[in-house]
Amino acid sequence: MPGRNQRKTAEPLKQPPLADFKVGVDNVIFSVDIAQNRLLVLLVMRQQEPFLNYWSLPGTLVRQGESLEDAAYRILAEKIKVKNLYLEQLYTFGGPERDPREATDSYGVRYLSVSYFALVRFEEAELIADGVTGIAWYPVKQVPQLAFDHNKILTYGHRRLRNKLEYSPVAFEVLPEMFTLNDLYQLYTTVLGENFSDYSNFRARLLKLGFLYDTGIKVSRGAGRPASLYRFDAEAFAPFKDKPLIFI
Amino acid sequence: MPGRNQRKTAEPLKQPPLADFKVGVDNVIFSVDIAQNRLLVLLVMRQQEPFLNYWSLPGTLVRQGESLEDAAYRILAEKIKVKNLYLEQLYTFGGPERDPREATDSYGVRYLSVSYFALVRFEEAELIADGVTGIAWYPVKQVPQLAFDHNKILTYGHRRLRNKLEYSPVAFEVLPEMFTLNDLYQLYTTVLGENFSDYSNFRARLLKLGFLYDTGIKVSRGAGRPASLYRFDAEAFAPFKDKPLIFI
DNA sequence: ACAAAAGTGTTTTTTATACACCCATGC
DNA sequence: GCATGGGTGTATAAAAAACACTTTTGT
Numbered sequence A, B: 001m002p003g004r005n006q007r008k009t010a011e012p013l014k015q016p017p018l019a020d021f022k023v024g025v026d027n028v029i030f031s032v033d034i035a036q037n038r039l040l041v042l043l044v045m046r047q048q049e050p051f052l053n054y055w056s057l058p059g060t061l062v063r064q065g066e067s068l069e070d071a072a073y074r075i076l077a078e079k080i081k082v083k084n085l086y087l088e089q090l091y092t093f094g095g096p097e098r099d100p101r102e103a104t105d106s107y108g109v110r111y112l113s114v115s116y117f118a119l120v121r122f123e124e125a126e127l128i129a130d131g132v133t134g135i136a137w138y139p140v141k142q143v144p145q146l147a148f149d150h151n152k153i154l155t156y157g158h159r160r161l162r163n164k165l166e167y168s169p170v171a172f173e174v175l176p177e178m179f180t181l182n183d184l185y186q187l188y189t190t191v192l193g194e195n196f197s198d199y200s201n202f203r204a205r206l207l208k209l210g211f212l213y214d215t216g217i218k219v220s221r222g223a224g225r226p227a228s229l230y231r232f233d234a235e236a237f238a239p240f241k242d243k244p245l246i247f248i
Numbered sequence C: 001a002c003a004a005a006a007g008t009g010t011t012t013t014t015t016a017t018a019c020a021c022c023c024a025t026g027c
Numbered sequence D: 001g002c003a004t005g006g007g008t009g010t011a012t013a014a015a016a017a018a019c020a021c022t023t024t025t026g027t
Helices: A068-079 A150-167 A181-192 A199-209 A234-240 B068-079 B150-167 B181-192 B199-209 B234-240
Strands: A020-033 A038-045 A059-061 A085-093 A109-120 A135-139 A212-219 A227-232 B020-033 B038-045 B059-061 B085-093 B109-120 B135-139 B212-219 B227-232
Touching (some): A020 A068, A020 A150, A038 A150, A038 A181, A068 A085, A068 A109, A109 A150, A109 B020, A150 A181, A181 A199, A181 A227, A199 A212, B020 B068, B020 B181, B038 B150, B059 B068, B068 B085, B109 B150, B150 B181, B181 B199, B181 B227
Parallel strands (some): B020 B109
Antiparallel strands (some): A020 A038, B020 B038, B020 B059, B038 B135, B212 B227
């Protein structure tokens, strides 16, 4: 029974005081530049202290009456215009020492960050540059030192993305509506590294699953035989939902 | 640019007020009763409003200077004595409507729950019954209606456990130090369902991996040939760390 | 002796991996 | 015509799944 640390007051068993929190939401927003085969993450330049003029993940503090997810969508909408996207919760970072404001701000207020992981289509995502705020797609391999513990959050998000690619159809959230099988393959190699699978085997496996619809439209990328454009068929994929699918 | 919803005050671009949070930690603590082949979850009876006399996941509010994980360990230590355990963060639930206190309590305070997922050995876990608080291992198949959104959290935790079993050695955190291969197999069937694999194939696969050490000690469970007791060899497992191991 | 549980082995089927080769286009 | 990227097929190896069979105990 927890008998220590009690304050000696009139009330029996008075516990140490509770922490008061402000809750922030930070988004790790990924996108893939098919043309240059680079995995990108959206960063914004901070306009206030702390960490003024540091790059950071786009984030915000949760407002009254707003759910965590609402907040995540709100910052997203403030930073980019996008048709559809994939969003899921990542992790909650909440150590008492992660935000310097905890020391300087009004007494005892803690800052907690619930991070979200998002995927958007590079071609469809239009950055909202207001002329004041710096905002940019950064290749994940070249991100600088970020504000707060955002590098840690980004690393965590990147790992989640790699895992997701292997067992879920997130790739099709990032690709344009129509894509060649090589686009898909490049996406996988970009995120997962060179040696994850042979192209022809990758191709055969994916096609056998039967949820890639060949539009018949051919597209030529410079020299070489033109490639077919495929479309992800969500209905045909439905039976695979929740099953231990492997895209490797 | 977010130009709506501003309050018309002296400051330019005054945003809607931020929410103030108390942060709770709720633990989904699993254990397996080898003898009866049941997956158990630890529940406590609530002693206060709201949800007085409802069963709930053991939880607490985070105190000043305390990290989320510290808080998770604290409740755990208040409820059970246990030698070693596995603990990881699960999910953060934070909609504005999840806790009725938000309406009745001091104005505007939101309650957010960071849930943790824990595994303990049934034999080694000694429940701390203080004579006042109800506390019990419940078979997950028979949990009643719980306080708050705890049923949802439990479901989420259960799913995580099933996934973990398939690609990580968590099973050995729940089993006693020494166990028969049949114990291990039963654990998997208990959590994953009947038809996940043939016993002899399961057995062959696990043994081939080489991190199960046969102690040579035999133990007889009623009729039939006595079984060997095995021990999980953490060192021999090390090379498999982070690799896409499959226990199926 | 026989049922029950433990443990071994063999066969079949499926899936992964490597790689050879044909096809259509630009230059 | 030949380099380039797209696309198909095949041969081999490995792993998963099904299941038959042997061993050792309690009763």
